[in-house]
Amino acid sequence: MNNLCKNSSWVFALTLFLVACEIGGDEQPLGKYDTGILLMNEGAFGSNDGEVFHFDPASGTVIKNIFELENQRPFAGLLEDLVLEEDRLYLVANTGKVEIVNPGDFKSLGAVISGLDQPRSLATAKGKLFISDYGPYDANYATPDSYVAVVGGLDGGAVKKKIEVSNKPEDLYAFGKYVFVAGSEEGKIEILDAETEKVVKVLEVSGSPVQFFEQRGDLWVYSVEDKKVYFYALNRENLTIKTSREFAVPEATGRIALGEDDRIYLLTSSGWPEYKDGITVLSLFDSTFIPNWKTGSGFYGLGYDKGRKEIYVANAKGFQGNGEVSVYRKDGSLVKTLEVGRGPSGFLVR
Amino acid sequence: MVFVFLVFSLLGRVAYQDTLSLAQVEVFAPPLDRFAQGQKIVSFEKSELQAYSARSLGDFLQEKSPVFVRQYGAGMLASPSFRGTSAGHTAIFWNGIPLNSISLGQSDLSILPVQAIDQAEIHFGSSGALFGNEAIGGSVHLGTQTQFGRGFKAHLSQTIGSFGLKNTSISAGFSGKSFSTQTKLYRQFARNDFPFRDLSKPGMPELRAENAQTEQLGWVQDLAWSISGKSQLKASVWWNYAEREIQPVMGSATRDVQLDQNWRMVLDYFRFGSAAVWNVKAGWVSDQLTFNSSKNQTRQFLLASEWDYQKFEKWTIKFGARGTFAKGDLSTYSATDQRIELYQSAKWEVTDRLSLAANLRQLSFPGRVEPFLPGVGMDFLIWEKGKHQFLLKTSAGKGFKVPTLNDRFWSPGGNPELLPEKSQNTEIGLEWDRMGDFSWEQSLTYYRMQVQNWIIWIPQGSIWSPQNIREVRNQGIEYQGKGRWSAGSWNWEIKGSYTFSQALDLTSDNQNPQQLPYTPKHQANGNLQAERNEFSVSLSTFYVGQRLVGTGNSRVLEGFQLWNAGISFSQLRWKKLRFPLSFQVLNLLNRDYQVLYLRAMPGQSYQLNLSILL
Numbered sequence: 001m002n003n004l005c006k007n008s009s010w011v012f013a014l015t016l017f018l019v020a021c022e023i024g025g026d027e028q029p030l031g032k033y034d035t036g037i038l039l040m041n042e043g044a045f046g047s048n049d050g051e052v053f054h055f056d057p058a059s060g061t062v063i064k065n066i067f068e069l070e071n072q073r074p075f076a077g078l079l080e081d082l083v084l085e086e087d088r089l090y091l092v093a094n095t096g097k098v099e100i101v102n103p104g105d106f107k108s109l110g111a112v113i114s115g116l117d118q119p120r121s122l123a124t125a126k127g128k129l130f131i132s133d134y135g136p137y138d139a140n141y142a143t144p145d146s147y148v149a150v151v152g153g154l155d156g157g158a159v160k161k162k163i164e165v166s167n168k169p170e171d172l173y174a175f176g177k178y179v180f181v182a183g184s185e186e187g188k189i190e191i192l193d194a195e196t197e198k199v200v201k202v203l204e205v206s207g208s209p210v211q212f213f214e215q216r217g218d219l220w221v222y223s224v225e226d227k228k229v230y231f232y233a234l235n236r237e238n239l240t241i242k243t244s245r246e247f248a249v250p251e252a253t254g255r256i257a258l259g260e261d262d263r264i265y266l267l268t269s270s271g272w273p274e275y276k277d278g279i280t281v282l283s284l285f286d287s288t289f290i291p292n293w294k295t296g297s298g299f300y301g302l303g304y305d306k307g308r309k310e311i312y313v314a315n316a317k318g319f320q321g322n323g324e325v326s327v328y329r330k331d332g333s334l335v336k337t338l339e340v341g342r343g344p345s346g347f348l349v350r
Numbered sequence: 351m352v353f354v355f356l357v358f359s360l361l362g363r364v365a366y367q368d369t370l371s372l373a374q375v376e377v378f379a380p381p382l383d384r385f386a387q388g389q390k391i392v393s394f395e396k397s398e399l400q401a402y403s404a405r406s407l408g409d410f411l412q413e414k415s416p417v418f419v420r421q422y423g424a425g426m427l428a429s430p431s432f433r434g435t436s437a438g439h440t441a442i443f444w445n446g447i448p449l450n451s452i453s454l455g456q457s458d459l460s461i462l463p464v465q466a467i468d469q470a471e472i473h474f475g476s477s478g479a480l481f482g483n484e485a486i487g488g489s490v491h492l493g494t495q496t497q498f499g500r501g502f503k504a505h506l507s508q509t510i511g512s513f514g515l516k517n518t519s520i521s522a523g524f525s526g527k528s529f530s531t532q533t534k535l536y537r538q539f540a541r542n543d544f545p546f547r548d549l550s551k552p553g554m555p556e557l558r559a560e561n562a563q564t565e566q567l568g569w570v571q572d573l574a575w576s577i578s579g580k581s582q583l584k585a586s587v588w589w590n591y592a593e594r595e596i597q598p599v600m601g602s603a604t605r606d607v608q609l610d611q612n613w614r615m616v617l618d619y620f621r622f623g624s625a626a627v628w629n630v631k632a633g634w635v636s637d638q639l640t641f642n643s644s645k646n647q648t649r650q651f652l653l654a655s656e657w658d659y660q661k662f663e664k665w666t667i668k669f670g671a672r673g674t675f676a677k678g679d680l681s682t683y684s685a686t687d688q689r690i691e692l693y694q695s696a697k698w699e700v701t702d703r704l705s706l707a708a709n710l711r712q713l714s715f716p717g718r719v720e721p722f723l724p725g726v727g728m729d730f731l732i733w734e735k736g737k738h739q740f741l742l743k744t745s746a747g748k749g750f751k752v753p754t755l756n757d758r759f760w761s762p763g764g765n766p767e768l769l770p771e772k773s774q775n776t777e778i779g780l781e782w783d784r785m786g787d788f789s790w791e792q793s794l795t796y797y798r799m800q801v802q803n804w805i806i807w808i809p810q811g812s813i814w815s816p817q818n819i820r821e822v823r824n825q826g827i828e829y830q831g832k833g834r835w836s837a838g839s840w841n842w843e844i845k846g847s848y849t850f851s852q853a854l855d856l857t858s859d860n861q862n863p864q865q866l867p868y869t870p871k872h873q874a875n876g877n878l879q880a881e882r883n884e885f886s887v888s889l890s891t892f893y894v895g896q897r898l899v900g901t902g903n904s905r906v907l908e909g910f911q912l913w914n915a916g917i918s919f920s921q922l923r924w925k926k927l928r929f930p931l932s933f934q935v936l937n938l939l940n941r942d943y944q945v946l947y948l949r950a951m952p953g954q955s956y957q958l959n960l961s962i963l964l
Contacts, residue, residue: 111551273815319808320806
């Protein structure tokens with residue numbers, strides 16, 4: 001039984017990568033977690049031992065379990081996503097809650113602890129939280145009642161509305177009053193109006209859209225299929241698809257990382273029974289296309305430190321215990337490996 | 351198959367020729383330790399089991415034995431870990447038939463109510479030769495017990511307790527000179543809405559456990575006939591039905607429900623000779639597990655025969671054969687399995703002080719034969735003087751586990767290429783017994799074990815699949831002691847045990863291996879009891895040391911110590927009726943603890959039991 005549930009969590013799970021947050025010298029002093037890299041550890045199914053580790057690449061220091069360290073209570077959830085918006089860091093647990101902390105010191109600011117089923121990601125718009133949620137499983141482990149939950153304030157509280165969307169919504173992206181939803185199971189980009197809290201437009205795309213990102217001023221959505229991956233540029237003003245690109249990358253998972261040179265690193269996995277993981281590098285703007293830039297097994301998350309030009313590859317090591325992160329230079333040479341928490345799945349470069 | 355039946359019939363003939371008319375006044379049960387020289391066996395007294403009659407075998411083993419029980423909540427999945435091995439490395443028997451699910455390869459101790467059994471023994475270490483499949487870390491031997499010539503007996507028992515606990519049991523039996531019957535019915539219910547601190551929520555509020563209600567119903571029937579003094583026929587049936595809400599881990603709000611229905615039946619025929627006993631055993635086990643709407647059913651039938659013969663005065667030998675036929679209809683696959691086993695044992699009582707035993711087993715399952723599963727052992731009385739005796743016990747043996755049906759056939763992910771898990775175990779122990787007014791029994795055992803091909807389910811992309819990847823080196827020390835004395839009109843008894851268990855995972859880091867997850871290095875328990883004129887008071891405690899939550903330098907769960915206290919009075923009588931009364935306080939100091947990470951456990955609770963005995 002457990003395996004059925006275990007299976008569900010990984011294919012479309014997202015890695016999160018956010019552009020480094022610049023804080024001016026005349027603003028408030030940097031907190032101890034405002035620099036460095038936050039390592040997201042999903043945790044193991046049934047254990048709820050997800051946590052965040054902090055890594056300082058300059059000193060090589062790793063601080064474990066920083067949510068628990070700063071709040072004297074365990075995170076107690078499977079950590080699906082880390083979202084830094086509105087000077088708040090949102091820790092989204094797919095076990096049914098969102099914890100909100102101050103990004104500098106990780107002290108709790110609030111939470112959403114009820115009204116959610118399997119939240120995946122979050123975006124803020126018009127002073128509200130929008131939380132994508134698979135909804136409950138039905139008897140066949142399908143999720144026909146997926147939604148985006150709306151919470152009235154940026155510091156959490158009660159879910160005041162659930163906006164029905166297509167099955168298995170993943171990443172969210174807010175622009176002005178619009179919230180873009182990556183509807184992964186049915187290949188839809190649903191656009192919500194944050195004021196009316198209604199779906200105002202639906203765009204059809206190929207594959208399973210899983211991740212939004214910005215490159216060269218455009219909003220893109222990354223979508224995966226068995227044998228191909230797709231990138232769609234979206235027009236944020238008139239809510240249309242501007243252009244699209246496709247690449248023959250088989251067995252891509254939903255996880256990507258963006259280099260400072262417009263390169264995109266994609267995680268691939270052949271899955272059971274051969275089971276080979278790999279990283280493919282490509283660019284939307286030139287002819288770069290390097291299949292199998294790295295190969296291995298157990299790859300579970302990707303990150304990129306644009307400042308140091310280093311690629312972070314997370315290895316879940318079978319979820320038996322602590323995972324491992326390998327840090328590579330752009331030429332593929334290894335910088336170092338770190339022992340991290342259970343199920344390392346993504347990075348937030350501060 | 352033909353071979354198995356040939357062995358049966360051959361053994362049958364030989365046994366019959368040796369048969370002499372010898373009246374058996376007891377219902378026969380072959381003793382567990384007959385060929386287990388040098389091995390550690392702990393037998394529990396009936397009174398110890400009675401004190402746990404409202405609780406599960408998981409609670410009993412956790413609190414009264416050196417076994418660590420991984421409990422996923424109160425009344426939830428509880429699996430044993432002997433000597434740092436996994437739940438699947440423990441063979442569990444009831445009246446001699448294996449109970450472990452053939453699809454999961456383990457048993458849930460929470461749905462083995464102590465109420466249903468009359469005797470329990472635990473055996474430590476790998477002993478594939480004596481007990482067969484899955485006896486790697488140890489084995490648990492449960493049984494019912496009937497007797498001849500006891501007339502009519504009846505027992506009604508009602509327990510009420512905290513968090514909606516209501517247990518009722520009725521048993522009635524009649525036994526004449528050559529016939530015995532005993533029927534037991536029980537219902538165990540717990541609302542299980544105990545308060546706990548929810549660590550997953552801001553402010554860690556105290557909430558009541560939700561979705562944790564459990565209910566079990568059961569029926570146990572025992573029958574025994576003595577046939578002309580030369581033979582006995584025994585039959586037992588055990589039906590247990592459990593309907594449990596599955597208490598979610600803190601931070602999750604799952605509302606899973608699990609139904610388990612288990613049928614176990616065993617039929618034994620014993621033929622007694624002057625120096626031999628021939629046994630034919632037939633067993634049937636049907637397990638149905640429904641998790642939410644996912645149904646899983648397995649059935650196994652076994653037929654076995656053994657012949658136990660004492661040649662001359664000093665030699666005892668045993669030959670046996672067993673065929674097991676299993677079928678699984680699981681939610682994702684259907685599969686069958688057959689196993690054929692032959693086993694031989696010999697014991698040589700060299701002198702009054704020295705006895706040696708050797709055991710051997712051959713086991714085959716589809717596509718594979720395991721021809722050589724040996725075990726040897728020795729008991730040596732080193733010294734005996736006055737009231738004291740010192741006994742040296744040493745043994746070595748191998749253990750073996752056939753990959754389960756799920757391991758091989760689960761779809762997707764099952765791995766038909768899996769190799770069996772294997773272990774080697776050696777141990778040496780010293781027993782010091784003192785007879786007399788102040789009597790004691792103390793034992794100290796050192797063991798070493800290596801387990802190879804340990805099967806672990808790991809993700810292969812999005813699919814989890816089992817692999818023979820883990821190798822573990824275990825060693826440890828087990829102390830057990832018991833003392834009895836009288837002071838005035840009070841009879842005192844003290845018991846204690848301490849276990850040091852090192853189980854190093856050589857898989858992830860061979861140079862600097864770490865302790866296996868959820869395997870405490872230190873564990874201890876103790877019990878003090880005073881009794882006078884059928885009034886008794888007891889105080890007991892158990893300690894479970896630190897556990898790692900995962901492999902590597904992962905999170906550590908702190909150790910905990912709990913105390914229980916109880917009083918009982920069995921002097922209340924009216925005519926032929928007796929009314930034993932007992933009261934227990936569990937987790938006396940209201941300690942907040944978790945056995946497994948974020949699995950809430952109940953604080954202080956009470957149980958009041960009133961029985962009526964005829």
